[in-house]
Amino acid sequence: MEIxxxxxxxxxxxxxxxxxxxxxxxxxxxxxQSPQVAKGIIQELVDQRSYLKLIASENxxxxxxxxxxxxxxxxxxxxxxxGNRFYxxxxxxxxxxxxxxxxxxxxFGAKHAYVQPxxxxxxxxxAFWAILRKKVQAPIMERMxxxxxxxxxxxxxxxxRAELGNQKMLGMDLFCGGHLTHGYRHNVSGQMFDAxxxxxxxxxxxxxxxxxxxxxxxVKPLVFLVGFSAYPRNIDYSxxxxxADEVGAVMMVDMAHFAGLVAGGALxxxxxxxxxxxxxxxxxxxxxxxxxxxxxxxxxxYAEYVDKGCPHVIGGPLPHVMAAKAIAFxxxxxxxxxxxxxxxxxxxQALAAALLAKGIDVQTDGTDNHMILVSVDALGITGxxxxxxxxxxxxxLNRNTMPFDKQGPWYTSGLRFGTAAVTxxxxxxxxxxxxxxxxxxxxxxxxxxxxxxxxxxxxxxxLDEGIKAESIKRxxxxxxxxxxxxxxDTGFFEKYF
Ligand code: DSN
Numbered sequence: 399m400e401i402x403x404x405x406x407x408x409x410x411x412x413x414x415x416x417x418x419x420x421x422x423x424x425x426x427x428x429x430x431q432s433p434q435v436a437k438g439i440i441q442e443l444v445d446q447r448s449y450l451k452l453i454a455s456e457n458x459x460x461x462x463x464x465x466x467x468x469x470x471x472x473x474x475x476x477x478x479x480x481g482n483r484f485y486x487x488x489x490x491x492x493x494x495x496x497x498x499x500x501x502x503x504x505x506f507g508a509k510h511a512y513v514q515p516x517x518x519x520x521x522x523x524x525a526f527w528a529i530l531r532k533k534v535q536a537p538i539m540e541r542m543x544x545x546x547x548x549x550x551x552x553x554x555x556x557x558x559r560a561e562l563g564n565q566k567m568l569g570m571d572l573f574c575g576g577h578l579t580h581g582y583r584h585n586v587s588g589q590m591f592d593a594x595x596x597x598x599x600x601x602x603x604x605x606x607x608x609x610x611x612x613x614x615x616x617v618k619p620l621v622f623l624v625g626f627s628a629y630p631r632n633i634d635y636s637x638x639x640x641x642a643d644e645v646g647a648v649m650m651v652d653m654a655h656f657a658g659l660v661a662g663g664a665l666x667x668x669x670x671x672x673x674x675x676x677x678x679x680x681x682x683x684x685x686x687x688x689x690x691x692x693x694x695x696x697x698x699x700y701a702e703y704v705d706k707g708c709p710h711v712i713g714g715p716l717p718h719v720m721a722a723k724a725i726a727f728x729x730x731x732x733x734x735x736x737x738x739x740x741x742x743x744x745x746x747q748a749l750a751a752a753l754l755a756k757g758i759d760v761q762t763d764g765t766d767n768h769m770i771l772v773s774v775d776a777l778g779i780t781g782x783x784x785x786x787x788x789x790x791x792x793x794x795l796n797r798n799t800m801p802f803d804k805q806g807p808w809y810t811s812g813l814r815f816g817t818a819a820v821t822x823x824x825x826x827x828x829x830x831x832x833x834x835x836x837x838x839x840x841x842x843x844x845x846x847x848x849x850x851x852x853x854x855x856x857x858x859x860x861l862d863e864g865i866k867a868e869s870i871k872r873x874x875x876x877x878x879x880x881x882x883x884x885x886x887d888t889g890f891f892e893k894y895f
Contacts, residue, residue, distance in 0.1 A: 399433070401894055402426035417461055417885035424468070425891065437895040440888055447882050450833060450873055452795040454769045454816030455627070455655065457687045458823070458882060460729060463722045467689050471718035479514070479705045491717040498720050501727035505661050506672045508695035512704045513723050514715040515692025518654040518681035522579040524711050525677045525694050526590060528703035529621055529648050530562050531710075567591035568619040568647070570605075574598040574801045575629030575771075577652060594619065598801050603762045603771075604631055611641045618645050624671065625652030625679075628798050628814050630750075630765035635675065636668040651675040656767050657693075658685025658818065661730040662739020665767070676700060685742060685768050685818045687735075688726025691719045738821060742768045745817040748827040752834030758841065761800065761812070768816040772841075773800050779844050781810030783859040788813075791840050791866050792873030793833070809856040823880035832876055836869050 405422040409415070429436035451458075476491040477484040480499070483492070495513060502511035515521035538558050544550055550558070567587070570576030574597050578585045581593025594617040599606045614622060622642045624633060635651065642649040651671035657680040659665040660672065672678050678695040682688035694704050708715055729735055743766070750764045753772065761771035774784045781797030788795060798814035805811045820829065843865050847858035 399426060399429045399894060401429060401891070405890065415885055417883070418887060418890075420461070420465070421883075421886045422890070429894065433895060436891075440891050440895065443883065443886065444888050447877060447888075448874065449789070449792050449794045450877065451819040452793055452815035452817075452833075454795075454814050454818070455681075455684045457658075457684060457818045459683065459687055459689060459722075459726065461883070463687075463689055463725050463729070466722040466725045467718045469718060469721075471721055472716065474717050475714050476717055477709050477714050479512075479708070482705075484709070491715075491720070494717060494721045494724060495715070498724035498727065501724050501731070502693060502695065505727045505731050506657075506678075506695055508672050508678070509698050510696050510701040510704065512694040512696075512707055513691075513720050514708050515679075515694060515712060516716060516719070517690070517692050518577075518652070518679065519579045519692075520707075520712050521654075521679040521681070521692030521694050522577075522587065522652060524692075524704060524707035525650055525679050525696075526567075526587065526621065527711050528694075528696070528700050528707070529650065529677065530565060531706075532700055532703045533620060533648060534558075534561050534565060563590070565591055565621070566594060566617055566619040567621040567623055568594045568596060568613055568617045569621075569623035570626055570629070571595035571597050571801075572807075573799045573803050575626040576623075577625070577627040577654075580623050580625070580652065591621065598629070600802055603801055605629070605633060607634070607637055607641075610638065611644070614641050614645050614647060619647050621650055622647035623650050623652065624675070625650075625654070627655055628769070628771060630746075630762055630767060630769050630771055632665065632669045632766040633671075634668045635671045635673070639674040648677070649675045650677045650679070652679050654679065654681040655684055655769065657681070658687055658730065658735075659739050659742065659767060661686060661727075662736045664736075664739040664743055677704070682723050682726060685739070685816075686726060686730060687738075687818070687822065688730070689719050689722035691716070691723060693723070741826070742817050742821045745821050745826065745830050746770055749817060749830040749834055752831045753838060756834060756838035758834075758838050768818050770815055771798065771800065772813045772815075773811055774813060774841060775800070775805075775811040777841055777844065779841075779846055779859065780805050780856045781812045782808070782857055783844060783846060783855075784813050784841055786857075787844050787859055787861045788837065788840055790861060791836065791869035793837065793840075793869075805856065820880075823882060825876070825880055829876055829880075832872065836872050839865060840869055 475485045476488045480496045498513040499511040569580035572582045579587045581588045596610045596613040680693045683690045750770045759773040785797040795815035797810045800812040845860045847855045
């Protein structure tokens with residue numbers, strides 16, 4: 399393909415557009431091997447520019463983060479950790495990983511950081527295993543006066559395995575906003591641990607601290623897991639730390655969703671989990687706006703165990719992604735990012751308030767973070783119908799279970815959405831009010847379809863064509879003012895694919 403050559407000749411003598419040139423060069427290389435893949439990349443950009451990205455767990459990372467990820471660092475194996483590798487030639491990866499760890503510690507005020515996990519789920523597994531090894535395996539080994547697992551007899555080994563598999567975890571119930579990896583039976587975490595749950599208040603949807611304390615005293619877990627993937631309110635980690643100490647539990651917080659709000663200082667003091675937890679896990683691509691990946695922060699007590707994440711739990715680290723994490727952590731330490739973190743919350747509160755004013759059932763009557771939960775139950779539709787209809791109307795978000803949801807995790811009664819991505823695009827309160835208006839009109843107009851057998855469908859729906867056309871027009875009008883990666887002209891590629 400002649401894409402790069404054509405671009406260079408079309409722009410000869412004109413001012414350099416470095417971002418477009420980089421994009422063209424990358425697409426040119428990809429297209430030479432696979433035009434289909436190149437087409438998919440461009441189409442994804444076209445689509446992301448055409449829909450309002452309201453998925454609470456997504457964002458748009460910087461061009462620098464993307465460039466750090468897309469290079470020859472991917473070719474290097476680096477099992478082990480900085481200075482302790484199972485492969486030769488890791489000097490540069492050592493430097494990059496060390497830098498990323500230092501940036502993460504600086505950003506979050508953490509004692510120790512581990513930047514290898516490939517995802518938030520991996521980060522949680524690394525953390526679980528570190529806690530189990532430190533709190534269960536190490537004391538038994540000491541009693542047995544053994545230093546190496548390979549020196550154990552079969553009986554000793556089985557004793558340790560049985561003890562490791564006999565530990566309790568207390569986490570937030572999945573339907574109340576917890577995550578699959580917080581002990582849900584279908585997830586390995588629910589099989590690794592004897593998992594127990596705490597719940598939000600059925601009426602208010604807000605965490606009931608006294609109930610959490612009671613559950614801690616009933617269960618007496620090894621791991622007290624705090625954090626969520628669908629909860630719109632602040633959590634006071636200082637109180638939960640006291641409760642954890644009352645029963646001697648290890649306090650672990652999964653801040654995957656709100657790490658960017660912590661990094662930017664919008665969640666601070668008692669709302670900053672890093673100051674209180676023993677171990678904190680996160681993703682790096684949600685509000686934190688970095689590459690897709692995971693992160694573990696911990697006290698010195700767990701550092702040597704967490705550092706063994708690879709090879710004990712996960713496979714070879716991704717050096718290119720660690721490089722991108724180093725960039726993202728640095729970006730998140732800037733004043734610009736701080737303003738961004740506050741703006742995310744201002745926008746989500748404006749969106750929630752506007753929806754409430756239009757009679758939409760916003761859970762907990764608002765939000766303290768980037769996320770809004772809405773129940774569509776009273777509208778006579780399911781979350782699945784609402785999600786699909788809104789997507790047809792130009793809004794991308796996801797259905798979500800509500801606390802004590804009667805529709806189950808497939809159809810659900812609710813929606814979850816957030817403002818991290820649209821805030822990155824530069825949108826503000828005026829756009830949130832416009833989005834709320836579009837959403838409310840679509841949701842209120844939606845009717846469930848009937849099945850062939852005459853029952854009310856939970857999946858299919860009737861969407862008024864006029865409302866759909868008008869919503870798309872309004873969405874595109876908003877997006878026209880906030881173009882994603884504006885330096886890139888996707889129209890240039892039309893003739894090639
Ligand atoms: N996929 C992430 C989320 O959307 O919250 C976590 O699983």
